[in-house]
Amino acid sequence: MNTAKQQLIQSWIDKASHDLGAVRILAASAEPVLDVAIYHCQQAAEKAVKAFLVFCDEDVIETHDIPLLIEIATEHVPPA
Incomplete structure (x- = not known):
């Protein structure tokens, strides 16, 4: 794996980690702000899946549609 790809994957993972920290x-x-916390959960999930897609050499599409991203990601996971 080349350095640029590693850095891009790490960047997505770091961003997801920052969302989880938030x-x-x-x-x-x-006074918990749960609606905003849930938003950051969604963001973390999206960024984690995008990191996996980069790892799988998929082009990362600009979308917030997590089910679509997961559908694309599952093409790279062997059946159980």
């Missing part, structure tokens, strides 16, 4: 803070505050 979730922890928002959900654990004295």
Whole structure:
């Protein structure tokens, strides 16, 4: 795997991790902001799937449609 690809994958993973960090803070505050925490959960999931798609040499499409991204990702996972 080339360095540029590794960096792009790591960038998506880092962004997902930052979203999860925001979730922890928002959900654990004295007055939890759960709607925003849930938004960041969605963002983290989307970015994690996009990291996997880059790993699989898929072009990352500009969408927030997680079911579509997962459908594309499952093409790269052997059947159970």
